[in-house]
Amino acid sequence: MNKFLERLNGGEILVADGATGSNLQKMGLKPGKPPEDLIIDDPDTILNLASSFAKAGSDIILTCTFGGTRMRMKDSKYQDRTPEVNMRAAEIARKAASLRNGGLVAGSMGPVGALIKPYGPLEAEEVKATFAEQAKALAEGGVDFLLIETMFAFEEATAAFEGARSVTDLPIVISFSYDRGTRTMMGVKPKDVIKRYSEMDAVMVGANCGTTLDNMESVVKEYAATVPNFPLWVKPNAGVPHMDIETEQGVYDMGPEDMGNYAKKYVELGAKVVGGCCGNTPEHIAAIAKAVKE
Numbered sequence: 001m002n003k004f005l006e007r008l009n010g011g012e013i014l015v016a017d018g019a020t021g022s023n024l025q026k027m028g029l030k031p032g033k034p035p036e037d038l039i040i041d042d043p044d045t046i047l048n049l050a051s052s053f054a055k056a057g058s059d060i061i062l063t064c065t066f067g068g069t070r071m072r073m074k075d076s077k078y079q080d081r082t083p084e085v086n087m088r089a090a091e092i093a094r095k096a097a098s099l100r101n102g103g104l105v106a107g108s109m110g111p112v113g114a115l116i117k118p119y120g121p122l123e124a125e126e127v128k129a130t131f132a133e134q135a136k137a138l139a140e141g142g143v144d145f146l147l148i149e150t151m152f153a154f155e156e157a158t159a160a161f162e163g164a165r166s167v168t169d170l171p172i173v174i175s176f177s178y179d180r181g182t183r184t185m186m187g188v189k190p191k192d193v194i195k196r197y198s199e200m201d202a203v204m205v206g207a208n209c210g211t212t213l214d215n216m217e218s219v220v221k222e223y224a225a226t227v228p229n230f231p232l233w234v235k236p237n238a239g240v241p242h243m244d245i246e247t248e249q250g251v252y253d254m255g256p257e258d259m260g261n262y263a264k265k266y267v268e269l270g271a272k273v274v275g276g277c278c279g280n281t282p283e284h285i286a287a288i289a290k291a292v293k294e
Contacts, residue, residue, distance in 0.1 A: 002144065002145070002170070002171055003102065003104060003144050004060075004104050004144040004145045004171055004203075005145075005171055005203065007059070007102065007104070008203065008204070008231060008272060012272075013267055013271075013272060013273075013274070013292045013293065014059040014060055014104070014272065014273045014274075015057050015058050015059050015060070015273070015274060015275060015285065015288055015289045015292065015293070016058060016059070016060040016062070016106070016233075016235055016273050016274065016275025016276075017050070017053035017054075017058040017060065017061050017062055017275055017276075017285060018053055018056075018058075018275065018276040018277075018280035018281055018282060018284055018285045019238075019276060019277055019278045019279055019280045019281070020035060020049070020062070020064055020066065021035060021066075021278065022249070022250060022252070022278050022279050022280075023049055023281060024038070024045070024046075024049065025249055026249070027045055027048075027049065028045075031248070032075075034067055034073065034075055034076045035064055035066070035067070036064060036065060036066075036067055036068050036073060036076055036078065036085055036089070037076050037077065037078060038064070039064055039065075039078075039085050039088050039089045039092065040078055040081070040085065040088070043088070043092055046064050046089070046092050047092050047095060047096055050064075050092065050093055050095075050096030050097075051095075051096040051099055052282040053096070053282055053285055054096045054097060054099040054100045054103055055099060055282070056282035056283070056285040056286040056289065057100075057285055057286055057288070057289025057290070057293070058100070058103075058275065058285055058289070059100060059102070059103060059104060060097075060103075060104045060105070060106050060273065060275070061093045061096050061097040061103065061104070061105055061106070062093065062105075062106045062107075062108040062147060063086070063089040063090050063092075063093045063105065063106065063107050063108050063138060063141075063143060064089050064092070064093070064108070065085070065086050065089045065090075065107065065108050065109070065134065065138065066108045066109075066110035066149070066150070067110055067113075068082065068085060068086050068089065068108070068109070068110075068134055069082070069109070069112050069130040069131060069133070069134045070082040070130050070133060070134075071112040071113065071114075071122075071126075071127070071130040072110070072111070072112050072113050072130075073085070082133065082134070082137070083133060083134075083136070083137035083140075084137075085137075086107075086134055086137035086138050086141060087137050087138075087140055087141035088141070089138075089141065090105060090107060090137075090138050090140075090141025090142050090143050091141055091142070093105045093106075093143070094141075094142055094143075104144045104145070105142065105143045105144050106143060106144065106145055106146070106147040106173070107134075107135070107138030107139070107141075107143035107145070107146045107147060107170075108147050108149060109131060109134055109135065109138075109146060109147065109148045109149065109160055109164070110149055110150050111150060111151065111152070111156060112127055112130060112131075112156065115153065115155075115156070116153070116155040116156055116159065119153070119155070119186075124155060124159050127155075127156060127159040127160070127163070128159040128160075128162055128163040128166075129163065130163070131148075131159060131160040131163030131164055132163035132164065132166050132167045135163060135164035135167050135168055135170075136167040136168065139167065139168040139170055143170065144170070144171075145170050145171040145172065145173060145203070146164050146168070146170050146171070146172045146173070147172075147173045147175065147233075148160045148161060148164065148172065148173070148174045148175065149173075149174075149175040149177075149208050149235075150175065150176075150177045150208055150209050151174065151175065151176045151177065151184075152176060152177055152179070152184035152185050152186050152188065153184070153186045153188065154186075154188060154192075154196065157174060157176070157197075158196075158200075161174060161197070161200060161202070171203040172201075172202050172203065173202060173203060173204040173205075173206065173233050173273075174193075174197045174202045174204075174205055174206070175205070175206040175207055175208045175233050175235065176188065176190070176193050176206075176207055176208075177207065177208055177209040177210055178190065178207055178210045178211070178215065178216075178219050179209070179210055179211060181211060181215050181218070182215060182218050182219055182222060189222070190207070190219045190222040190223050190226070191222050191223075191225075191226040193205060193223075194223045194226050194227045194230060195226060195227065198227050198230050203231070204230075204231045204232060204233045204272065204273065205223065205227075205230065205232065205233065206223075206232050206233025206234055206235065206271075206273070207219045207220070207223075207233075207234060207235070207236070208233070208234075208235035208236065208277045209235075209236070209237055209277045209278060210236055210237060210277075211237070211240055212239060212240060213236055213239065213254060213258065213259075213262040216234065216236040216262070216266070217262065217265055217266070217269070220232060220234055220266050220269045220270065220271060221269060223270070224269050224270040228270075229270070230270070231270075231272040231273075232266075232269075232270050232271045232272060232273075233271070233272070233273045234263075234266040234271040234273065234274050234275075235273075235274070235275040235276060235277045236259075236262070236276065236277055237252065237254075237276070237277045237278040237279050237280070238252035238253070238254040238255075238258075238259060238276060238278070238279030238280050238284060239252050239253045239254035239258070239279065240252075240253075241253075241278065241279060250278070250279065252278065252279025252280075254279070254284075255284075256281075256283045256284045256286065256287035256288075257287055259276055259280065259284045259287055259288050260287035260288050260290060260291035260292075261291065263288040263291050263292050264291045264292060267292050274288055274292055275288065276288065
């Protein structure tokens with residue numbers, strides 16, 4: 001049986017990792033440079049960050065492939081090596097995850113960067129194809145499941161789901177980002193998300209990024225009220241960032257203890273996986289692990 005499903009079905013609460021982008025910026029990633037380029041240019045930096053999460057208590061390490069579709073990699077010098085980038089990212093994540101007994105790897109698949117017709121220029125079929133290519137490479141790289149994350153529109157999330165499902169039978173987790181409180185920027189509601197994707201056989205539905213930890217709690221409550229006992233994935237930001245003028249980086253106000261306290265609440269409401277998105281450091285993850293495991 002799939003390792004991820006085995007642990008999920010065993011009733012264990014799993015801890016995901018923290019932020020990729022905000023931590024890589026602290027480690028010297030220049031603004032505007034795709035994090036995926038580091039997979040080829042500087043794999044040790046990616047491995048060090050992922051390993052620090054594993055050591056902090058992450059049961060699940062995400063691949064550094066949030067922008068790893070060929071469509072999104074138009075800004076990368078490695079666009080023509082898209083499958084290789086994804087496979088290598090999976091190998092790096094596997095190496096980090098192996099630091100934890102039974103560590104798991106999630107193949108991260110984020111938005112392509114433009115909207116599907118009638119809201120934008122893209123055809124659903126081309127979006128489906130770019131996600132299928134990414135999913136196939138991640139599966140070949142050895143991920144345990146696929147994570148379609150930070151989605152805000154049904155059109156793209158469904159294209160990603162169908163694209164992934166056309167090339168692999170790995171478990172799929174689908175996570176939306178509610179950056180308008182309990183709505184996405186396209187007005188999508190949590191109750192409609194969980195109805196749709198639980199019926200499409202997603203193994204988990206969830207939310208990541210978003211705004212405040214209180215808003216995330218409201219999202220989780222809406223999920224849980226709509227489809228009771230369905231396993232939920234919850235990976236919020238460390239609050240809402242403000243800009244530090246000197247460093248030109250976002251500063252997040254929620255400390256490790258805050259994240260731990262809220263993670264506990266999310267678990268009580270039905271979350272089976274908790275972690276952190278933007279602003280979450282290994283220290284935040286250690287606090288989350290301590291809060292939900294003990």
